[in-house]
Amino acid sequence: MPLLSLRGVSRDFDVSRPWLDRALEHEPRRFLRAVDGVDLDVNPGETLALVGESGSGKSTLARLIVGLYAPTSGAVSFSGRRMQMIFQDPYASLNPRWRVRDIIAEPMRVLQTKKEVSDLLRQVGLAPEDAERYPHEFSGGQRQRVSIARALAGEPDLLVCDEPTSALDVSVQAQILNLMIDLQRRLGLTYVFISHNLAVVSQVADRVGVMYLGRIVEVASAKALFSHPRHPYTRMLLDAVPDLELSGRPRTPVAGEVPNPLDPPPGCPFNPRCPHANERCRTEKPAFIDGVACHAVAEGRI
Amino acid sequence: MVAATLTLLCIAGALFAPWIAPQNPFDPASLNLNEAFHRPGSPGYPLGSDDQGRDLFSTILYGARISLGVGLASVLFALLLGVSLGLVSGYAGGRIDAFIMRVADVQLSFPAILIALLVDGVARVSLPGVVQGSIAIPVLILSIGVSGWVQYARTVRGLTLVEREKEYVQAARVIGRRPLAIMVAHVLPNVLGPVLVIATIHIATAIITEATLSFLGVGVPPTEPSLGTLIRVGNDFLFSGEWWIALFPGCALVILVLSINLLGDWLRDALNPKLR
Numbered sequence: 001m002p003l004l005s006l007r008g009v010s011r012d013f014d015v016s017r018p019w020l021d022r023a024l025e026h027e028p029r030r031f032l033r034a035v036d037g038v039d040l041d042v043n044p045g046e047t048l049a050l051v052g053e054s055g056s057g058k059s060t061l062a063r064l065i066v067g068l069y070a071p072t073s074g075a076v077s078f079s080g081r082r083m084q085m086i087f088q089d090p091y092a093s094l095n096p097r098w099r100v101r102d103i104i105a106e107p108m109r110v111l112q113t114k115k116e117v118s119d120l121l122r123q124v125g126l127a128p129e130d131a132e133r134y135p136h137e138f139s140g141g142q143r144q145r146v147s148i149a150r151a152l153a154g155e156p157d158l159l160v161c162d163e164p165t166s167a168l169d170v171s172v173q174a175q176i177l178n179l180m181i182d183l184q185r186r187l188g189l190t191y192v193f194i195s196h197n198l199a200v201v202s203q204v205a206d207r208v209g210v211m212y213l214g215r216i217v218e219v220a221s222a223k224a225l226f227s228h229p230r231h232p233y234t235r236m237l238l239d240a241v242p243d244l245e246l247s248g249r250p251r252t253p254v255a256g257e258v259p260n261p262l263d264p265p266p267g268c269p270f271n272p273r274c275p276h277a278n279e280r281c282r283t284e285k286p287a288f289i290d291g292v293a294c295h296a297v298a299e300g301r302i
Numbered sequence: 303m304v305a306a307t308l309t310l311l312c313i314a315g316a317l318f319a320p321w322i323a324p325q326n327p328f329d330p331a332s333l334n335l336n337e338a339f340h341r342p343g344s345p346g347y348p349l350g351s352d353d354q355g356r357d358l359f360s361t362i363l364y365g366a367r368i369s370l371g372v373g374l375a376s377v378l379f380a381l382l383l384g385v386s387l388g389l390v391s392g393y394a395g396g397r398i399d400a401f402i403m404r405v406a407d408v409q410l411s412f413p414a415i416l417i418a419l420l421v422d423g424v425a426r427v428s429l430p431g432v433v434q435g436s437i438a439i440p441v442l443i444l445s446i447g448v449s450g451w452v453q454y455a456r457t458v459r460g461l462t463l464v465e466r467e468k469e470y471v472q473a474a475r476v477i478g479r480r481p482l483a484i485m486v487a488h489v490l491p492n493v494l495g496p497v498l499v500i501a502t503i504h505i506a507t508a509i510i511t512e513a514t515l516s517f518l519g520v521g522v523p524p525t526e527p528s529l530g531t532l533i534r535v536g537n538d539f540l541f542s543g544e545w546w547i548a549l550f551p552g553c554a555l556v557i558l559v560l561s562i563n564l565l566g567d568w569l570r571d572a573l574n575p576k577l578r
Contacts, residue, residue: 066476085476093469097491107477147473154477 001079002041003158003190004065009074010214011035011064015262032261034060036214037074039288042158044080047184047191049201049222051237052211055258058194059088061211062162065192080190082111083158084151089167090143094135100146101131107154120149125179141172148179152187160192165200177204198241202226210234213261213269218292230292232274232302268295276302308561316367326360339539342546350546352535358546361532362554368528370558372442373509377501379447380508384454385497389485391455392462403459406452414449414507415514421445422515439522446511450504454497461493495570502566506559529555 012031016022022029035057042048050058063069065076066085084107087093094103104117118128124145135143144164151159164180165173181204183189195201201208205222210233218231229235239252256273259265268286271277276296286293296302315322342350342358349358391402409417425441465471466489474484513530516522522531529551536548 063472068472068475083476085473087469087473089469093473095470095474095488095492106474106479110477110479150473 003044004042006040009038009071012072046206049193049205049208056211057214080157084154084156086161086164088163113155124149158190309565349550365529369509372512373505375443376446376508380450384451388455388458392459417449418445
């Protein structure tokens, strides 16, 4: 029984011009489909990573999961007690005029959970005295620790993390990741971990979902995905990762750009950039079969 | 610190006027036309006397009291109205936002004085004459306040639009706080800084608006002159050589407004935790 399951979740954003302009120029309303029919299950205790380029709908999907956005269609069902979210920018996710004590105590007050601010601070590697300080007195990594403490104060079983380390220095990234892994082990948390950094994902994820233009194109265990990527887009992403072992493997840069989501290509959204695309790919949307949405894979061409 | 002391001095002078001032200019018994137009420095008249024989120093203290009171109260009223409408407008967005902002646009297309005159005029016509004397000042406060809220609403709306998108607001929503609680507890403290600065400048504007209304005969009753009224009266005598009647109330007004502005700047820095 999955902790969280998404069925056919889509989200459109109204990007129409103001009503008067539209009426004068006989323009229709325009919608941007940021997330397009996503099916996803998250099992208790696991870390599911969502990867993809900018504009692939990762962050929108995160906000759909925690309920900051309502889905245009489809359903999000959550069987746990509560979820909390950790945000990308540690400089914007803490109210600059609140003391750390009040920031961490807010979920307890609202959700009636019984925790101690000093315990939470110790859990995330800060000192209890830090409770009296303001967010601007902390470094980026320490602020992200405060964010994590605030999320834990709500006693969540699911934590949705929207690129929690991408705004941090590389040296600090590892510390925060280790803290999150440690907390998961001790508290039995489930993570939905959003990132565009494949190195980070390979370190934390049990399973990985690859997103492209609002759709999930491949889901596999981290091990399988990194050793045997199936979808051409996943292969392209992995080929671009720098090789630390200096094995001499040729690195291929990611070719092309994400198409304009206002005007997505017909058929498979990846077909303009795909080396294996044929006539079917340009006209028909691939169904999600056995962990991957690709005609070429389904037909056994690759 | 200097600003705070100066402002406190002004406010104290205005507040304790009855105890500091040598005479009560509002008491008809103190009017003595024989004592009119004393030059500054005359015995018993440190800043001279006006055309009614009132001691100018006392009149300034009492006048500052009315000016400051009306200014503060009307700004407070405008602030309350403007900030709450601006917050709702910026946070709710959509139709509510469009409605409030269109009302603001319509109001901005009239001069503030005209709106104050309109509110004042309507109040005068609709209320019986007996109560008019006693409600003149509240009506004045209301009319200046109503004419000034747009500035606050627009500023607060703009700032709220920025703050609303920040992640700490989303974090509060994930926690499950109601929109009203987020507006008051999270957004309001972060938009208040610029508003306070506007408010202090607005106090000066409000005092001038009040003076203008008094000049037009719809403001403070002539028996209880404010600083603005005094300057206006002094203006009539400026060219006949009695320069002090306009000059000293004018100086008092400048010092009052300047010190309030300095106080506003100091307040802004003091309220910013990053500078503490």
